[in-house]
Amino acid sequence: MECGPTFEIVGLPDAAVREAKDRVRAAIKNAGFVFPAKRITVNLAPADLKKEGPVYDLAISLGILASTEQIDYGLVDGYVFLGELSLDGSIRGINGVLPRVSLLPYDGCGQVVVPAENADEAALIQGINVYPATNLISLIRHLQGKKPIEPHAVDTHKFWNGRRVIADMSEVRGQLAVKRALEVAAAGGHNILMLGSPGSGKTMLARRLPGILPELSLAEALEVTNLYSLAGLLQPGKPLVTERPFRSPHHNISTSALVGGGKYPRPGEISLAHLGVLFLDEVAEFKKDALESLRQPLEDGVVTISRVHASVTYPARIMLVASMNPCPCGFLGDAERECNCTPGQVQRYLHRLSGPLLDRIDLHIDVPRLSYDDLVQSPPGEASETIRRRVQRAREIQYSRFGPDAVNAVMSPAQLKKYCRMDKEGAGLLRTAFERLSLSARSYNKIIKVARTLADLSASEDIRAEHIAEAIQYRSMERKYWQ
Numbered sequence: 001m002e003c004g005p006t007f008e009i010v011g012l013p014d015a016a017v018r019e020a021k022d023r024v025r026a027a028i029k030n031a032g033f034v035f036p037a038k039r040i041t042v043n044l045a046p047a048d049l050k051k052e053g054p055v056y057d058l059a060i061s062l063g064i065l066a067s068t069e070q071i072d073y074g075l076v077d078g079y080v081f082l083g084e085l086s087l088d089g090s091i092r093g094i095n096g097v098l099p100r101v102s103l104l105p106y107d108g109c110g111q112v113v114v115p116a117e118n119a120d121e122a123a124l125i126q127g128i129n130v131y132p133a134t135n136l137i138s139l140i141r142h143l144q145g146k147k148p149i150e151p152h153a154v155d156t157h158k159f160w161n162g163r164r165v166i167a168d169m170s171e172v173r174g175q176l177a178v179k180r181a182l183e184v185a186a187a188g189g190h191n192i193l194m195l196g197s198p199g200s201g202k203t204m205l206a207r208r209l210p211g212i213l214p215e216l217s218l219a220e221a222l223e224v225t226n227l228y229s230l231a232g233l234l235q236p237g238k239p240l241v242t243e244r245p246f247r248s249p250h251h252n253i254s255t256s257a258l259v260g261g262g263k264y265p266r267p268g269e270i271s272l273a274h275l276g277v278l279f280l281d282e283v284a285e286f287k288k289d290a291l292e293s294l295r296q297p298l299e300d301g302v303v304t305i306s307r308v309h310a311s312v313t314y315p316a317r318i319m320l321v322a323s324m325n326p327c328p329c330g331f332l333g334d335a336e337r338e339c340n341c342t343p344g345q346v347q348r349y350l351h352r353l354s355g356p357l358l359d360r361i362d363l364h365i366d367v368p369r370l371s372y373d374d375l376v377q378s379p380p381g382e383a384s385e386t387i388r389r390r391v392q393r394a395r396e397i398q399y400s401r402f403g404p405d406a407v408n409a410v411m412s413p414a415q416l417k418k419y420c421r422m423d424k425e426g427a428g429l430l431r432t433a434f435e436r437l438s439l440s441a442r443s444y445n446k447i448i449k450v451a452r453t454l455a456d457l458s459a460s461e462d463i464r465a466e467h468i469a470e471a472i473q474y475r476s477m478e479r480k481y482w483q
Helices: 020-029 053-066 097-102 117-124 137-141 176-188 202-204 218-231 255-261 288-292 293-300 342-349 355-359 374-375 382-403 411-421 423-438 443-456 465-473 476-482
Strands: 006-010 039-043 079-080 111-115 129-133 193-194 277-280 300-307 311-315 319-324 361-368
Touching: 006 020, 020 053, 039 053, 039 255, 053 137, 097 111, 097 117, 097 218, 111 117, 111 293, 117 129, 117 319, 129 137, 176 193, 176 319, 176 361, 176 382, 176 443, 193 202, 193 476, 202 277, 202 319, 218 311, 255 288, 288 355, 293 300, 293 355, 355 443, 355 476, 382 443, 411 443, 423 443, 423 465, 443 465
Parallel strands: 006 039, 079 111, 111 129, 193 319, 193 361, 277 319
Antiparallel strands: 300 311
């Protein structure tokens, strides 16, 4: 017995893909074409890879029109079609256009049709003809040559309208030692932990860190934009992310939201902070499993999310900036307020930050409470732009040493041996510190990397004793609070 008309989509489609049947049927009819009363099977290959989202709508509709000879099959040959269809045949914007289009040159595809609202984003990729489409009828007229759509081009320079620094370091009174530590962290791409009483300025300082980081290059901006496009976080009218990300998740965030995941893997906060800053305010209040999940990404610069249907690796080269109080009440060691915590409470609180995670943080710095005189009489500090120029010079030394975008914080053991020559006095100082402070091998390497950054900031080829001494100071808090 012959089956009646059906419309099936196979190849592990999710709910959004299965619902394309109704969108495609209505769009074809409203565009003035005939939806065939036949048995239609759309096969999305490969069959073992989960398909999700409305991105396939446009391609499915044109495939049906071509297979039923309502349009010539040769008209769609050589094109890639991306877009969601509305019931009236209009084409809606989708997430993840940029990462999809960026793969086309490797596949030998030179023409892509995208929703008009995604055209700027898609045109960031060179060597591809991007055709912005608003509805199914105008697209088919273009394919038939009746009313061609001009390829879309975009000038990436128009998205760089000068460096926008909302929060400037000059607004922070005092805290010279903390500003110096942040400058060192920015210069070498190091992770940093700030520990101090409530109201001492930890959050204020952290939020000014992006202003002293070097500007993104175009290649870096495209890397970040790929992630934001995939997550659907691109701002209207701004298809290119031109500023280094600053992500500050709340301490009740889940592990999957922090490192990425979900039923179908999505980038988490650590990937959205790629090439920028991930700020964990009151880090001791975060869930322990969430914090421990940061260890591998901090070490490798990538995060891998494995699920039944897919395993995805996202970039996660970040600067981790964490802040915390020294005790549950926050006033341990405070000159103005008395701490009411017992020693046991203090230790339990501090040990929410595990030793292995603490080892992966290069600089530890105390943030003292400011006195009245500091607040009122201290002169304005250096502007972010002044500090940024010093950071940029130190970064350029590192780029010439390791290659583009590589910094001291990610030096390999072989690079440590090659580029971190110490004078005799510095080597002796480091040996003494290693023995007296009971440092781990990772802490030892962190000190050398920070000392290398300090040497770069002072334009010194070799690491001198004063660089080692300052780098050791940035690890002294570990002995004070955690041992």
